[in-house]
Amino acid sequence: MLRPWPSGAVRVLCRVNRPFLARPQANPARFPSTRSLQSAATDRVPLRKQLKQEAKALKAQKKLRKESEEASRQDWELTVGVEIHAQLDTEAKLFSRAPTSTSDTPNSNVALFDLAFPGSQPEFQAATLLPALRAAIALNCQIQPVSRFDRKHYFYQDQPAGYQITQYYEPFARNGYVDLLDYDGIAPEDGGRVRVDIKQVQLEQDTAKSQEYPPATQLLDFNRVSHPLIEIITMPQIHTPATAAACVRKLQAILLACGAVTTGMEMGGLRADVNVSIRRRGEAPGQHRYDGIGGLGQRTEIKNLSSFKAVEDAIVAEKNRQIAVLESGGVIEGETRGWTIGSTETRRLRGKEGAVDYRYMPDPDISPLVIGEDLISSLTESLPTSPDSLVTQLTGAEYGLSIEDAKPLIELDDGARLEYYQDVVDILQSLHPDQDPQTHAALTRMAGNWVLHELGGLLTKADRAWDDTIVPARALADLVDHLQQKRITGSIAKQVLAAVFDGDRRPVPRLLEEDNLLLRPMSREEYVALAETVLAQRPEMVEQIRSKNQLGKMGWFLGQMMRLGEKGRVEAPKAQEVLQELILGKQ
Structure with missing residues (x-):
């Protein structure tokens, strides 16, 4: 029985032009039942939890791989030798009277000999020998009574003569050593002390400064040509990357402390090359021999490393590369390699040159250097305190600093921060000449903290270089004295230091009085x-x-x-x- 349409309803007729299709039978796999849906819902893992589990599994996988690689690397022994090239602090160049300033207009401090002008002759500047001797004495070297210069031949645009003058066969200093202690940052597995022998220290001339402008332009500044250098060559006795970096850092500290060099590695005054080789532990010794040490693997040299971190990172990368090559059945080639900061791999530069390639020969135009015992004795007696002696002094009864504070004071700002700290302590001692040892120790430690951390923090925040006139030593000494005697609080002391740092030149006692900052104790x-x-x-x-x-x-x-x-x-x-x-x- 047909029911009539409701009153007012709109009837829509839809004509279907295709035959009726029977509905297909449901596929249980495609259309699960309600019961199976409920089961799946209980087994489902939330996405966030799934991602977390996957990340955890990946991390565990990486850890296992790293441990496996580390275990593999334990089968190999690393050997490293270091070569340091340091610019000497001299007014004249090594073989000409041209000044050594490299910050002047390019090519403005150049003598005819620096450009290899035909007919020009080298004139050895005796004054350049003094900082070199100080460096060699500080490195415990034996000074040779007679030394000679050689020509090291190679053709490159930064060396107009076609050879570099150096001391290959008879250097002026031999058989030194440097002691690396635990506080120098050596690897824990190396124990508390490592002695690295120094094969020789030699005088040589620097090359021109090159500046590339891709694709095909290269500018040369000959101001740097013949700037006096010393090259320090260590024996291959270092077996960890961290200790190699500590060795370079310690050598720089010694050179700066004895006044031998202009600046450190950060300012371009010192460059490091490292020779890296590996050999499998427990196997027959390798066939290679370097600097009198035999049984080593084939070495590669990484040139011109410009920071301590670069030294460590480059050695790690080269060690891993050599292990991978040897474990895959390859052979290590003797070659010179380069390193880019931030990279994870060293890169090939060229095949490794040997003594034959450089065609060393005695320089016929330069007389032998003859060094008298009286000069050596005089320089030895006037040598400044060594970094190790300074650490002992700063951590001893006179200053009582921790090793964590003593080391930065010595290393920061080429020793200027240490001189400032000692000035502050001298002023504090003059304020209280009869103070007991306990009070004196408290003052010296507090002064060290304020020089390093509080004043250092302001310098870092303002991005300013060290300058002892920003906060005069007298101002900081008065501030520390008031704080130690509880005349002001720590927060007020920091406020006053910031005011002096920003240019308030009132004496600290007057500043505290006028600004009503002296402590009035609360009951x-x-x-x-x-x-x-x-x-x-x-x-x-x-x-x-x-x-x-x-x-x-x-x-x-x-x-x-x-x-x-x-x-x-x-x-x-x-x-x-x-x-x-x-x-x-x-x-």
Whole structure:
């Protein structure tokens, strides 16, 4: 029976022009049942959890691979030798009277001999020998009474003569050594001390400075030609990358301390080359022999490393490369390789030249160097204190610094930071000449902290180089003295230091008086009242500290007391003591 359309309804007729198709039978695999859907829902892993599990598995995989690689590398012994090229601190060049300043207009400090002008002759400048001798003496070398210069031949645009003058066969210094201690940053597996022997120290001339402008332009500045260099060649006795970097760092510190060089590695005054070889432990010794040490693997040389980190990273990369080559059945080639900061691999530059390739020959135009014992004795007696002796002095009774503070003081700013610190200590001692040893030790340690960390932090934040006139030593000494005698609080001291750093040249005692910054001690009653006011702000936090021992939240209340209290009057130790008493009942 047909039912009529409801009144007012709109009838839509749709004509279908295709035959009726029977509905296909449902595929259970494609259309799961309700029960199977419920089961899948219980087995489903949330995406976030799945990603976390995958990341964890990948990390574990990488760890296993790294441990496997490390275990493989333990089968190999690394051997490293270091060559240091350092610019000597001299006014004239090695073989001409042209000045050594490299910051002047390019090619403005050049003599005819520097350009290999036909007919020009080398004139050895005797004064250039003095810093070289200081360096060799500081490195415990035997000074040779007679030494000679040789020509090292190679053809490159930075060397107009076609050869470099150096001392290959008879250098002026031999058989030195440098001791590396644990605080120098040597690898833990090397123990507390490593002695690295120095084969020789030789004088040589620097080359021109090259600047490339791709694709085909190269500019040359001959101001640097014949700048006096010393080359320090160590024996291949280093077996870890960290110790190799520590060796370069220690050599630089010694050269700077004895006044032999212009600047350090960071400013381009020192460059390092490293010779790297490996051999499998327990197997028959290799066939190669370097500098009197036999049984080594084939070495490669990595040239012109310009930072301590680059030294360590380049050695690690080259070690891994050589292991991979040997474990895959390959052979290490003797070659010169390069390193780019931020890279993970060394790159081939050229085949390794040998003595035959350079065609060394005695220079016929330069007389032998004859060095008298009286000169050596005079320089030895006037040699400045060595870095190791300075560490001993700074960590001893006179200053009482930790090794963590002593090392940076010696190394920062070519020793200028250490001189400033010693000036501050001398002023503090003059203020209290009769102070007891305990008070003196507290003052010297506090002065070290403020020179290194507080003043150093302001310099870093302002991105300014070290300058002892920014905060005069007298100003910092007065500040430390007031702080140690509890005439000001730590926060006020930092405020005053920042003011002096920004140019306030009032004497510190007057500045404190005029700005009403001297400490007016609070009574115990004032501390208690202030603490009770702060505790009332967060009673729930007080309960958490008491019931759950969440002592870290005590710092919030201390900060509030320092903020709400009268400026310069709240002393943090006393405020902390009152808080502990009121919250925990500790007297």
